[in-house]
């Protein structure tokens with residue numbers, strides 16, 4: 001949506017006000033030649049592509065005010081398919097700017113002779129009037145942009161409080177999110193599958209936050225991060241004297257801690273076999289026994305588990321219990337790797353730029369087309385976690401308001417598939433050379449610094465200058 005379209009309601013009210021003061025019709029067109037607002041004959045044409053594109057194109061391209069006084073003969077109207085039926089007698093158009101760039105056109109249109117006469121007689125004054133009106137519009141565009149940015153930031157803050165925020169417009173992610181939302185209200189066990197960094201943990205948080213158990217804290221446990229001999233006591237707790245080194249009064253396990261809440265068992269594929277057996281019993285009986293205890297404790301929990309392993313293959317190999325697999329695999333949700341949902345990359349980049357702008361007090365507006373293309377063509381082995389880290393890195397190092405190709409870490413540029421497919425070896429070497437030089441060249445390097453650099457790279461000064469010139473580094 002263009003900047004003007006975003007404030008369409010305001011512009012329409014604005015054109016109506018101007019029109020009633022001038023007693024002429026007024027219209028506003030954006031830089032895609034879509035009518036944003038209009039009065040009189042043009043009130044019903046809002047949202048349509050305009051007919052007399054040539055004239056407005058001329059204003060958009062030159063950024064200068066223009067006038068048509070004779071539709072039948074004006075060169076700007078030649079080629080317009082509506083010329084024969086056009087009822088305009090005159091049209092005074094003025095460019096609308098934002099940040100020095102033309103983003104649209106406002107025009108006063110005369111359909112009656114009286115209006116035409118008035119327009120021609122007062123042309124200079126009306127031009128001056130339009131100049132001030134477009135300045136007002138420009139300031140409104142800035143306010144709207146600031147408000148959008150603030151709203152986006154608030155959105156991130158709110159999501160941050162919840163501890164999760166899902167960005168995903170790809171069909172696969174939309175489907176996964178929809179299943180997660182649908183099953184949140186039940187107590188059924190969810191089995192999340194996907195490579196590392198694809199969002200399994202935030203999906204678990206989302207399901208918990210949308211469930212009736214949301215008032216209680218979700219208990220997360222990473223089965224791969226606990227030494228094998230401690231997993232059982234960590235999960236199920238133990239009684240006093242259960243084993244050497246046990247605490248005096250025993251300890252409560254994560255399952256009891258999660259009573260009336262959700263337990264998230266991450267990396268379930270790493271759970272030792274003897275613990276799997278106990279977990280199966282707990283799931284079947286909804287009761288547990290602490291290690292060394294004899295009194296079963298009833299528990300009311302919802303289980304969400306996750307793995308990035310090929311669990312079916314583990315079942316086949318006998319390293320994961322088949323009966324437990326069927327107990328857990330009630331609602332499977334697959335989170336696809338980022339390389340298989342490339343349409344999510346751009347929204348994720350945007351989301352994390354806003355996120356880190358706010359966290360690090362930066363004002364990055366976006367990513368250049370070249371840089372975005374490279375990010376899209378990279379295969380993201382670390383999935384969203386890796387993307388998030390890259391944006392944090394960029395937010396720290398980028399000085400201006402746009403991320404450029406040269407800002408991206410080397411491994412991203414060189415491993416981006418476009419880099420391999422579409423770039424010749426020479427181009428890859430050139431890109432690398434440019435990065436080496438720009439990294440080694442001090443900011444505001446003196447003649448002496450450049451001489452030193454040439455020496456350290458064992459090239460002549462003339463070669464160094466030639467290369468610096470070639471890469472725009474002088």
Ligand SMILES: Nc1ncnc2c1ncn2[C@@H]1O[C@H](COP(=O)(O)OP(=O)(O)OP(=O)(O)O)[C@@H](O)[C@H]1O
Pocket residue numbers: 164165166167168194195196197198199200201202203266308384385388
């Ligand atoms: N769709 C998404 N939208 C926004 N952020 C996401 C998304 N998916 C993942 N993230 C972010 O990426 C990071 C990794 O996500 P998460 O920890 O949920 O992945 P995981 O699949 O559980 O990884 P692992 O298997 O390594 O534990 C987190 O910071 C998370 O907020």
